[in-house]
Amino acid sequence: MLQRVLSETVAVGIENVTKNYGSFTALSGVSLEIRDNEFFTLLGPSGCGKTTLLRSIAGFEEISGGAIRLYGADIAGLPPHRRPVNTVFQQYALFPHMTVAQNVEFGLRRLKQPDAQARARCAEVLELVQLSDFAGRTPAQLSGGQQQRVALARALAPRPKLLLLDEPLSALDLKLRQAVRVELKQIQKETGITFIFVTHDQEEALTMSDRIAVMSAGEVQQVGSPREIYETPRNRFVADFIGETNLLDVTVTAVTGGRANCILPGGRAIDCPAAAVLDPGPGHLSVRPERMRLTTPTDPESDTLLSGAVVNHVYLGTDMQVMVRLDDGEVMTLRLQNSDTTTIPELGAPVGIALEAGAARLLAD
């Protein structure tokens, strides 16, 4: 797989940042290193602290402890208008009484750029977001997608060292959102600006990011490339939040050299990768729905690991979702690709489940 070579320079250093609102802890000791020229995503459910962290970097929130470094310099004490950082707001926050051009030039004017230079830069970024013909309009005369691009142009115009994006696609409809993802990624590559992107949409995160930090309850759960996050989740939260997964309670017998030996429900043993070194005892296994096959449990040649009965199946077009209740009562969800050879098991039929190599993974907690 082709992967971009990431710079080793640290653009943003988040060092043990905490944020309390009274007795509520929004961020509890978050540390992150965001590299130069990186498309970095903060991903998590609402209330996980991702927006608070973004707003702390922008300067809209005062952090309770820790340091925020931008290319080495601590900026945590600076007011927002002294930070060389620009933001694309969730609801865009375009100035309603100004034209598109006035909005885009706003930051340049505040930086006291000469008239001609500000106008040239404005034209340049409007060209970049393909809105050159709309310079004289007011925000109210634009569609949601166009407003979103003006917000992006306005934030890019002053050539910030860092661009913060607070769920900028959430107000767009699905089709547009998918198109803008590609565009946004393209613009990030062209401009070479470090992006920090906040979203609760895992698909958005997976398609655009160089690296993702998955957050929950004010803490970073895991940092890694989209592939690492999806294929090698560290704990139950990440496995469950990114994509669909089946969590199985197993008994760990031994963990050595990054691999674990576990006893599955039903008594069969499995050897699988482990996210951490665990003591023998109860553990949690993550199994992706698309990495499982149905087998005939009575066939001694089959590699059946789990057995149960089909309780439901749902036709999803390209896929078929099959739910199997295991003998111990737990329900597993499988995703089978539709093809001519796919046989649809009957409800109530006894089936076995086989796992593809690398389908299962022992989680840290």
Place this chain on the structure above:
Amino acid sequence: MAGGIADAGAGTGAGIYRGRAGWLILPSWLVIGFFLLLPVIMMLVYSFLTKEFRGGVIWEFSLAAYDRFFFDRGLFGDEAPVIEWTYITIFWRSLWQAGLATLLCLVIGFPTAWFIATRVPRHRTVWLLLITVPYWVNLLIRTVSMKFLIRDSGPLNEFLLWLGVIAEPVHLINTNLAVQLGLFYSYLPFMVLPVYASAERYNFALSEAAADLYAGRWTTLRLIILPVVRPGIIAGSILVFVPSLGAFLAPDLLGGAKTFMIGSLIEEQFKGNAGNWPFGAAVSMILLTIVMMLLLLYARTQTRREAR
């Protein structure tokens, strides 16, 4: 196209529910027509009639009222006309007093409105109620109280003397400053309430966006907040300026001969036996014309601004 059909549907719905509500304005038209338009027309007619000796009018066409406003023809009316400055001066004083009152109300009222608009919704109602509390008392009584408060031996002077800020009482009564205080105090809520209504709808993300784009606090106030809250400021300014221009309680009670304003001039013409109804009516018409012209001027700049 799905969008087109949906749009057409919405349009039809609006037509059904919105189209025939025109008669709702009828009661208001009746009231305005009878109690507002009719009196104004009466005044217009009166201003062109001849004055009766002890108030009232004689139904005989005359331009004497307007002539008296603009020209001085000597004690017996037989000299060559020269411009009469007395009333023009009164008008000019009224204009700047009203303008100053509007400005003061804005300077004090805007931060107040902003403060209230930034409280949690539960507390806003309480603050708004507090703003209106003094106005449950009659304006006349409040103005008289103000007179007692600021007179030479009043509490204000006593307090300042006690503090040692001043060596002898500040003479306020009968000055333009006293009238200004009265006007400003009378009309402050008319500024606070409309500005609050505008400020309450302000999207604070705009201030964040401005700060994010390198604007300091004052720049944000000047370039973002004031322009966005502008409709409320304009409404408040009209509500303060127009009644200040015609006010007569404050200039009567707190001022003297040198602080005379249009309202008092008009009042004087209709009160008691010394009055001159056609002249009072003529002054009213001139005041009305000035106010209408100012509002039209504003409306024109407004449409030009929107056309841009």
